[in-house]
Amino acid sequence: MALLQISEPGQAPDPHQRRIAVGIDLGTTHSLLAAVRHGVAECLPDAQGRLLLPSAVRYLEGGRRQIGAEALAAQAEDPENTIVSVKRFMGRKLADVAGTEKLPYRFVDGAGMLAIETREGAKTPVEVSAEILAALRQRAEDSFDTDEIFGAVITVPAYFDDAQRQATKDAAQLAGLNVLRLISEPTAAAVAYGLDHGSEGLYAVYDLGGGTFDISLLRLTQGVFEVVATGGDAALGGDDIDHAVADWALAQAGVAATSAHDKRAALVAARSAKETLSSADSTLWQARLAGGPVEVPLTRSQLETLARPLIDRTLAAVRKVLRDAKLTRNEVQGVVMVGGSTRMPAVRAAVQELFGAEWPGQVLTNVNPDEVVAIGAAIQANALAGNAKDGELLLLDVIALSLGLETMGGLVERVIERNTTLPVAKAQEFTTFKDGQTAMAIHVLQGERDLVSECRSLARFELRGIPPMVAGAARIRVTFQVDADGLLQVSARELTSGVEAAVTVKPSYGLGDEQIAQMLKDSFVHAEGDMAARKLREAQVEAERMVLATQAALAADGALLSEAERAELQALISACQTAAQGADAEAVEAAVKALAEGTEAFAAARMNQGIRQALAGRRLEEV
Numbered sequence: 001m002a003l004l005q006i007s008e009p010g011q012a013p014d015p016h017q018r019r020i021a022v023g024i025d026l027g028t029t030h031s032l033l034a035a036v037r038h039g040v041a042e043c044l045p046d047a048q049g050r051l052l053l054p055s056a057v058r059y060l061e062g063g064r065r066q067i068g069a070e071a072l073a074a075q076a077e078d079p080e081n082t083i084v085s086v087k088r089f090m091g092r093k094l095a096d097v098a099g100t101e102k103l104p105y106r107f108v109d110g111a112g113m114l115a116i117e118t119r120e121g122a123k124t125p126v127e128v129s130a131e132i133l134a135a136l137r138q139r140a141e142d143s144f145d146t147d148e149i150f151g152a153v154i155t156v157p158a159y160f161d162d163a164q165r166q167a168t169k170d171a172a173q174l175a176g177l178n179v180l181r182l183i184s185e186p187t188a189a190a191v192a193y194g195l196d197h198g199s200e201g202l203y204a205v206y207d208l209g210g211g212t213f214d215i216s217l218l219r220l221t222q223g224v225f226e227v228v229a230t231g232g233d234a235a236l237g238g239d240d241i242d243h244a245v246a247d248w249a250l251a252q253a254g255v256a257a258t259s260a261h262d263k264r265a266a267l268v269a270a271r272s273a274k275e276t277l278s279s280a281d282s283t284l285w286q287a288r289l290a291g292g293p294v295e296v297p298l299t300r301s302q303l304e305t306l307a308r309p310l311i312d313r314t315l316a317a318v319r320k321v322l323r324d325a326k327l328t329r330n331e332v333q334g335v336v337m338v339g340g341s342t343r344m345p346a347v348r349a350a351v352q353e354l355f356g357a358e359w360p361g362q363v364l365t366n367v368n369p370d371e372v373v374a375i376g377a378a379i380q381a382n383a384l385a386g387n388a389k390d391g392e393l394l395l396l397d398v399i400a401l402s403l404g405l406e407t408m409g410g411l412v413e414r415v416i417e418r419n420t421t422l423p424v425a426k427a428q429e430f431t432t433f434k435d436g437q438t439a440m441a442i443h444v445l446q447g448e449r450d451l452v453s454e455c456r457s458l459a460r461f462e463l464r465g466i467p468p469m470v471a472g473a474a475r476i477r478v479t480f481q482v483d484a485d486g487l488l489q490v491s492a493r494e495l496t497s498g499v500e501a502a503v504t505v506k507p508s509y510g511l512g513d514e515q516i517a518q519m520l521k522d523s524f525v526h527a528e529g530d531m532a533a534r535k536l537r538e539a540q541v542e543a544e545r546m547v548l549a550t551q552a553a554l555a556a557d558g559a560l561l562s563e564a565e566r567a568e569l570q571a572l573i574s575a576c577q578t579a580a581q582g583a584d585a586e587a588v589e590a591a592v593k594a595l596a597e598g599t600e601a602f603a604a605a606r607m608n609q610g611i612r613q614a615l616a617g618r619r620l621e622e623v
């Protein structure tokens with residue numbers, strides 16, 4: 001008899017059967033690919049030895065494309081057809097890009113989503129991102145000399161909402177990649193530092209890239225990172241430092257850069273000088289302008305003076321996120337530095353200074369700040385593919401804003417609280433409000449506030465075909481399911497009849513980190529007011545329910561009461577209705593209580609009648 005080889009669960013059966021899984025940092029300005037090889041996570045270069053792939057795609061005649069450095073080089077000569085920073089448009093609608101007139105693109109509406117008109121037709125951000133991902137997939141296949149990449153972990157900003165995550169997944173699918181999971185960029189950076197194996201507690205991730213600054217607070221508990229808070233500035237990064245340097249150098253040289261070409265040349269020179277000064281003390285700003293080459297000497301200390309106001313803005317954002325989360329600097333055990341601009345010694349020093357000399361934590365800089373996110377993603381991908389060694393925990397993300405349903409009175413019932421670890425499924429039972437109600441409108445909301453009007457509407461659907469029953473008898477179980485990538489599915493099922501309805505939520509427009517931060521802040525500020533509003537709405541709903549039930553009972557069995565008794569109940573009903581019009585929750589509650597007490601005798605009479613009717617014509621033994 002042949003013996004079958006059986007491997008331990010979770011362990012790779014043998015080295016040849018190791019599954020190849022990659023991590024991808026799909027960045028605004030650069031994208032990177034990394035994988036675990038020979039037990040070490042490393043970034044994989046292209047055939048020319050380059051690690052960073054500029055996130056740029058140029059559409060040429062005849063369906064040809066240039067991706068990466070080649071596209072970027074052609075940006076100045078062919079701006080309309082060379083798409084850069086497409087990440088900013090992921091999951092967005094046409095209306096969301098109002099105010100971006102500075103960009104050379106022609107935005108159009110592509111089946112509800114935004115698209116960019118190029119010489120090869122309209123391209124959606126999903127399609128453009130798919131070109132970048134496909135280039136990285138090709139790089140992976142070449143590096144491993146295989147066409148079987150098992151899957152990829154792709155990173156997204158912590159504040160990406162459902163629509164932006166879904167767009168990222170769609171792009172990966174279009175690029176022929178199997179998405180093992182989307183994880184947040186700060187979580188990936190923390191994983192690259194092995195913090196998930198370190199001591200539990202609070203960490204900050206400071207990510208200063210080319211055009212964006214993100215600050216995230218992560219809490220590690222039992223090997224799981226929660227994104228506690230996010231903040232930053234979507235329009236602040238190394239590019240702004242380049243602008244400051246270019247303007248200064250042009251002024252020093254006494255020349256003006258008026259043409260688009262000269263402006264670009266001045267910026268390119270500024271960026272190059274800035275990057276040199278991260279390791280040298282002085283350098284030359286050298287630009288080939290239309291009027292001839294220009295040179296200006298630049299020292300590190302001059303650069304630092306120019307960059308200071310921009311760096312200070314990042315520090316203000318760090319303080320703000322800590323303040324909003326009601327945390328102090330000393331609670332932070334480490335700051336992970338991410339993004340090319342954190343190579344600047346002035347940036348590192350400023351962060352260290354912000355936390356102070358007495359701070360027991362550490363500024364973590366020893367993993368390459370360009371690569372750290374991709375490396376963390378690669379470590380996750382390797383673990384998800386089942387290649388990890390024993391004891392390596394899988395990290396999970398958390399949802400940024402609570403998810404819930406609209407209930408009577410315009411109130412939100414939260415089903416999944418914010419910061420719940422993904423994936424998660426939670427169910428809650430609801431019932432009908434009116435007798436004979438056969439349909440129920442289900443309205444899915446996101447946010448921390450108690451009132452529907454203050455939360456963000458994600459989706460609406462209806463559960464139809466509920467068999468007619470008295471109010472409160474139907475049992476409708478609504479299940480919220482959020483998968484590991486942060487996508488939500490809501491289903492509703494009436495339990496006695498089995499009728500069902502479901503919706504997958506792909507919100508129609510995105511929320512930026514600032515809006516999320518604002519929504520969270522509002523929920524703190526308005527917590528008390530919301531509680532009062534909730535109390536009033538609940539009392540009003542209860543009043544309406546009581547009135548409906550009493551009216552139904554009067555219509556059915558009013559004959560059991562005397563004229564005077566009926567008049568008295570009518571008066572109590574009117575009092576209840578009047579109180580419910582007002583804004584005094586206590587008065588409404590009192591009126592409801594009075595009506596409930598007033599109907600006690602009537603309810604008893606109805607019950608007796610019911611029993612008499614049930615017993616009529618039956619012998620005692622049968623009961």
Ligand code: ADP
Pocket residue numbers: 027028029030031208209210211212237238239271274275276278338339340341342343344369370
């Ligand atoms: P993103 O995440 O937005 O795609 P990156 O993390 O790749 O951006 O950072 C790009 C920025 O980092 C650019 O502004 C670039 O000039 C800057 N940068 C790269 N290397 C250095 C360096 N050695 N010194 C200073 N800035 C650098």
Ligand code: MG
Pocket residue numbers: 027028207209339
């Ligand atoms: Mg980045």
